[in-house]
Amino acid sequence: MFTPKEILRVVKEGRLIGKKFSTITTISIDTRTIKPGDLFIPIKGPNFDGQDFIPEALAKGAIVLDVKDGLKALQDLAAYHRNRFKISIVGVTGSVGKTTTKDMIASILSQEKKTLKNEENFNNEVGVPLTLLKLTKKHQVAVIEMAMQGLGEIDLLAKMVRPHIAVVTNIGEAHLEHLKSQRNIAKAKAEIFGCQTQKDYAVINADDEHFESLKLKTKSSKILTFGILEKADFRPKDLAGIKLPVPGEHNIYNALAAIAVAKILKVKKSSIKNGLEKFRPSTNRWDVINRPDGVKIINDTYNASPQSMTAALKVLAWLKGRKIAVLGDMYELGGRTKAAHQRIGKLVRQLDIDHFISIGKLSKDMGATYHYTTKKPAIKKLRQLIKPGDRILIKASRGMHLEEVVEAIRNLC
Missing domain, CATH: 3.90.190.20 (Mur ligase, C-terminal domain)
Structure with missing residues (x-):
């Protein structure tokens, strides 16, 4: 995955400690699962400091990246690694339904393509880079969910992910404690469009009250919509003949967003049907x-x-x-x-x-x-x-x- 020279070229203020290896294939932030030859990056959390685990990492045969800001180093390496790949990358955010939508998209795409997605709650400033670092030459597409609590956080993730297709499921009341208004929540979610070009795609909920403001914030000339109430490119009729394994109107919205992505990537109708019917929610979700x-x-x-x-x-x-x-x-x-x-x-x-x-x-x-x-x-x-x-x-x-x-x-x- 990386040579030592590459790592130090990306993380200019870092230094490597431990045994010398010609290549490093795995990057870890957790000494509990670390193996000989892995690169350990010590990051700080609310209840721990990765620097305290450097001796354990070295004792297990890992190489340690000694750097002042371990989290930034992890993110920089993830962005560098992502840029090696010319595959389609789908980014998903929104107040509600983003995990289900991400999983539905991945279930559909995996019927035809080797697909990478972030697992469970690996959707933040730590989980997203760790997911991107799992990209290999075998992958043909990636589906990355992006979460946030405040302004600027999706922007940080989007700069790493650089999605060709950006999906916003909806704008709700989650995170009002930090952002104070739904207008600010919409602004924060719209950061997913920040690294896109006119050639990229935006997929937006036409029924959402913030639809127009989200639309104005896109850079893409290719905007696809989904909805039930308003006129949209993808509507419930596109689910004809498909038996969704999860009930509820909200899951119709999620499935329509997934179908929109599948159509962009020219996935067959039979694969859309199979992918949605085989979909299973993540842990503790319905x-x-x-x-x-x-x-x-x-x-x-x-x-x-x-x-x-x-x-x-x-x-x-x-x-x-x-x-x-x-x-x-x-x-x-x-x-x-x-x-x-x-x-x-x-x-x-x-x-x-x-x-x-x-x-x-x-x-x-x-x-x-x-x-x-x-x-x-x-x-x-x-x-x-x-x-x-x-x-x-x-x-x-x-x-x-x-x-x-x-x-x-x-x-x-």
């Missing part, structure tokens, strides 16, 4: 668990925003059987926190969900029938409520760790 007593648990605990919470509740209401909603706090909503939780609580009542449990401090404003600040008493109450055949939705922001509730009721007591 993971349906079927118990022997007919209870269906919907584990959607990876994250939550008002937009995704609304979509999940509407699907729950559509299911047959008695319904239980177990909802937790939604984070990063800033000044809209109280109102957003109240709005979700009102929706639960409008949808006639049979039982409503909320967990956390913020979710108290949902006005649930049963509210608990911690998970343990909520689990106890949930176990008392469950009857054979129930449909149970469990959803909250990542920091709530409601997958613990899922595990507590996964099996019959």
Whole structure:
């Protein structure tokens, strides 16, 4: 992958420590999985300093890149490596649905092409470069999800990824705590277009209220749209004959965005159908668990925003059987926190969900029938409520760790 000379040419202020190797094929930031001959780049996190693990890396036979800013070095090497490849690269961002859309795109493209995608939550300033560094000559296309919390973060990722096709799923309320307004969120998401040229493609949700502002921020002359309500290039009719394995209107949007990308890359209709029907969500995203007593648990605990919470509740209401909603706090909503939780609580009542449990401090404003600040008493109450055949939705922001509730009721007591 890299020669020592290449590494030092890219990272000018660095120096290499350890055994000498003619080539380095793997770059790592984690000494737990490091192997002899790997390059270890020490980066700083909120609870650790990679510099403290240099002795362990050397003891395991790794080469260490001694540099002041390990994260920047990782990103610079990733950008350098990405520029070696002339393959099509798809970038995906948005407030809601970006992981599902990324996975749907990758599932379709992998029917015909060797496809690289970022796994799970490798979508930030650390995960994206680590993903790009996995590119090999065997890959024919890459699908890279890009996440952010503030302005400038997508721009940083886009400069590394340089997507030929940039997808924005939608603009929602997630990250209001940091960005204060949806207009700023749209501005931050539009940074994905920053490194594109007129020859590249932009794929945008025509139904999104920020569609026009996103469109104005594109550099591409090739803008494709998807939607249900407004006139768009890709609409529900393009899903005719395809059985999506995940329910909900929100997943129709995700699938239409994926189809748009597939059409740009001239993927066959049969591959689009096969890819979408074989699609499976990532961990803790609409993971349906079927118990022997007919209870269906919907584990959607990876994250939550008002937009995704609304979509999940509407699907729950559509299911047959008695319904239980177990909802937790939604984070990063800033000044809209109280109102957003109240709005979700009102929706639960409008949808006639049979039982409503909320967990956390913020979710108290949902006005649930049963509210608990911690998970343990909520689990106890949930176990008392469950009857054979129930449909149970469990959803909250990542920091709530409601997958613990899922595990507590996964099996019959």
